[in-house]
Amino acid sequence: DVKVTQSSRYLVKRTGEKVFLECVQDMDHENMFWYRQDPGLGLRLIYFSYDVKMKEKGDIPEGYSVSREKKERFSLILESASTNQTSMYLCASSTDSGGYTFGSGTRLTVV
Amino acid sequence: GENVEQHPSTLSVQEGDSAVIKCTYSDSASNYFPWYKQELGKRPQLIIDIRSNVGEKKDQRIAVTLNKTAKHFSLHITETQPEDSAVYFCAASIKHDMRFGAGTRLTVKP
Numbered sequence: 606d607v608k609v610t611q612s613s614r615y616l617v618k619r620t621g622e623k624v625f626l627e628c629v630q631d632m633d634h635e636n637m638f639w640y641r642q643d644p645g646l647g648l649r650l651i652y653f654s655y656d657v658k659m660k661e662k663g664d665i666p667e668g669y670s671v672s673r674e675k676k677e678r679f680s681l682i683l684e685s686a687s688t689n690q691t692s693m694y695l696c697a698s699s700t701d702s703g704g705y706t707f708g709s710g711t712r713l714t715v716v
Numbered sequence: 717g718e719n720v721e722q723h724p725s726t727l728s729v730q731e732g733d734s735a736v737i738k739c740t741y742s743d744s745a746s747n748y749f750p751w752y753k754q755e756l757g758k759r760p761q762l763i764i765d766i767r768s769n770v771g772e773k774k775d776q777r778i779a780v781t782l783n784k785t786a787k788h789f790s791l792h793i794t795e796t797q798p799e800d801s802a803v804y805f806c807a808a809s810i811k812h813d814m815r816f817g818a819g820t821r822l823t824v825k826p
Contacts (some may be wrong), residue, residue: 636812645725647722647805647817648816649816650815653813655812661813664815695760704762704765705750705760705762706762707761708759
C-alpha cells in the first residue's frame with residue numbers, strides 16, 4: 606500500500622509564526638498535492654507539484670508556499686500564520702494514471 | 717480551472733434503500749472522475765472511479781455513471797448499510813490536478 610505520511614496530526618501555532626507542514630510518500634509517485642478541508646467547502650487545492658522542484662498554484666495559494674526538493678517530500682509553508690488558516694490540511698500523492706492516496710491530515714489551529 | 721458541484725450536501729436514507737449523489741463539472745477536458753469516502757476522523761479513501769471513455773462502472777453495491785455531454789456523473793449505492801454512513805466526495809481531474817465537490821454527508825439509519 607502507498608503510504609502518505611504527514612508529520613503532525615495536530616498543531617497549534619500563534620498568529621504571525623512561520624509554519625511548516627511536512628508530507629512524505631513512499632511509492633515514488635510523481636505528483637503531490639496540498640489541500641485544505643473546511644466544512645461545507647470540501648477539499649480545496651492549495652498547491653501541487655508534478656516533479657521535483659516544480660510547483661503549480663491551485664485555487665487558494667495566497668498565504669502559502671511549497672517546497673519539493675526531493676521526490677518523496679512535499680512541504681507546505683505558511684509564511685505568517687493567520688487565524689483564517691485554521692483548518693485541516695491534507696496531503697496526497699498520485700501517479701499520472703491513478704487516483705490519489707491521502708495522508709491522515711494535520712489539524713492546524715492558529716491562535 | 718475546473719469547478720465541481722455536488723448535491724445534495726446531506727442525505728439520509730433507511731437501511732436497505734438506495735442512495736444517489738450527483739456531481740457536475742465545468743471543464744469538458746476532464747477525463748478522470750473518482751469518488752472518495754471519508755469516515756469521521758479518517759483520510760478520504762478511493763471507493764470507485766471512472767474514466768471518460770466509459771459510461772458506467774459497477775463494483776458490488778456501488779456504481780458510477782458518467783454523462784460527458786451533460787458533464788455530470790453520479791454515485792449510486794444500493795442496499796445501503798449503516799457502515800456506508802460517511803462523507804462522500806466526487807472529483808474531476810485533467811492529468812495532474814483534481815478538483816473536489818463540497819461533499820455529501822450520507823447517514824444510513826438502521
